[in-house]
Amino acid sequence: xxxxxxxxxxxxxxxxxxxxxxxxxxxxxxxxxxxxxxxxxxxxxxxxxxxxxxxxxxxxxxxxxxxxxxxxxxxxxxxxxxxxxxxxxxxxxxxxxxxxxxxxxxxxxxxxxxxxxxxxxxxxxxxxxxxxxxxxxxxxxxxxxxxxxxxxxxxxxxxxxxxxxxxxxxxxxxxxxxxxxxxxxxxxxxxxxxxxxxxxxxxxxxxxxxxxxxxxxxxxxxxxxxxxxxxxxxxxxxxxxxxxxxxxxxxxxxxxxxxxxxxxxxxxxxxxxxxxxxxxxxx
Numbered sequence: 573x574x575x576x577x578x579x580x581x582x583x584x585x586x587x588x589x590x591x592x593x594x595x596x597x598x599x600x601x602x603x604x605x606x607x608x609x610x611x612x613x614x615x616x617x618x619x620x621x622x623x624x625x626x627x628x629x630x631x632x633x634x635x636x637x638x639x640x641x642x643x644x645x646x647x648x649x650x651x652x653x654x655x656x657x658x659x660x661x662x663x664x665x666x667x668x669x670x671x672x673x674x675x676x677x678x679x680x681x682x683x684x685x686x687x688x689x690x691x692x693x694x695x696x697x698x699x700x701x702x703x704x705x706x707x708x709x710x711x712x713x714x715x716x717x718x719x720x721x722x723x724x725x726x727x728x729x730x731x732x733x734x735x736x737x738x739x740x741x742x743x744x745x746x747x748x749x750x751x752x753x754x755x756x757x758x759x760x761x762x763x764x765x766x767x768x769x770x771x772x773x774x775x776x777x778x779x780x781x782x783x784x785x786x787x788x789x790x791x792x793x794x795x796x797x798x799x800x801x802x803x804x805x806x807x808x809x810x811x812x813x814x815x816x817x818x819x820x821x822x823x824x825x826x827x828x829x830x831x832x833x834x835x836x837x838x839x840x841x842x843x844x845x846x847x848x849x850x851x852x853x854x855x
Contacts, residue, residue: 576835583828590821596659597814600807604746607804611743618797625790629759637780639725639787640758643734646680649702649724650753651795653740653802654690656706661816663741663749663809664689670751671739672697682733684724686799702727712803717796718788725788728757736791740798741805747812749805754798756791 574582629640650671654664667690671681682702685691687709695701703723708716727733736757742750 574831574835576832576839579828579832579835583825583832586821586824586828590818590825593814593817593821597811597818600811600814604804604807604811607800607807608743608746611801611804614797614800615743618793621790621793621797625786626759628786637783638729639783642758643728643731645731645734647733648676648681648735648737649684649727649733650676650681651684651686651720651724651736651738651798652690652694653709653738653798654685654687654693655802655806656688656709657810658689659813660806660810661813663806664693666751667739667741668693668697670753671699674753676737684720686720687802709799709803712796712799714792714796717799718792721788721792721795725757725791738795738798740802741809743801743804743808746808749809752798754794756794757787 652667652671654667658664664687671683671694678697678699682700683691683694684703684705685694685701686705688704688706691701691704691706703720705716705720708720724733724736728736735755737753737755739751739753742752744750
């Protein structure tokens with residue numbers, strides 16, 4: 573059995589750790605409320621943006637535009653959104669696993685990283701990190717999403733990459749976060765026209781000019797929406813992880829308290845036995 577001093581030192585260490593996890597839980601809770609409200613306000617818009625663009629292109633007839641066809645390059649750009657900090661349970665590792673276990677071959681994937689945790693993990697696995705935008709995930713703004721989207725679209729238009737994906741953690745509620753790999757370009761268009769409605773959608777101005785305007789906004793909107801949802805998911809995951817850590821610390825403290833009391837009782841019993849034995853020896 574460990575000595576009373578060792579048990580007391582261990583208990584004090586766990587109590588200090590528990591204070592830290594409690595503080596981190598409170599901080600994450602406050603950040604989650606703000607990020608949750610932001611994600612809920614923007615989710616409808618970005619979901620509608622995706623559905624609208626897909627529906628619109630499905631009714632537009634045959635459009636010959638580079639943004640709507642797979643490029644000649646076998647390379648696939650994946651915008652990977654993780655966090656710059658850990659202690660969030662499986663939040664970061666789930667995105668890394670999502671990319672690793674996808675149908676995308678490692679040699680064909682180039683990573684546009686948002687978040688240092690995903691960047692470092694994927695680099696260790698051997699993935700090519702083309703660009704790093706880790707700093708933008710701390711306070712995501714639309715201008716950052718536009719900068720990233722323009723960079724990826726330039727590579728797509730230049731034939732350096734043939735497809736564009738985004739890997740992020742979708743936010744459903746405080747406890748449910750869904751790792752998602754979404755294909756952004758080329759857009760998968762399905763024919764939604766019914767037999768009653770076969771009118772082809774016409775564009776004003778010209779089709780090519782309209783697509784040049786629509787697709788960059790579409791990509792930027794989805795990347796920004798993915799960043800917002802990821803931030804909310806990160807704080808939700810960290811809050812859960814810290815709550816679990818605090819509960820585990822409570823259990824450890826109770827266990828150590830029991831061990832300390834047993835060791836103390838054993839020490840007292842031993843001292844009494846020695847006193848009684850000494851008294852009997854004198855008499």
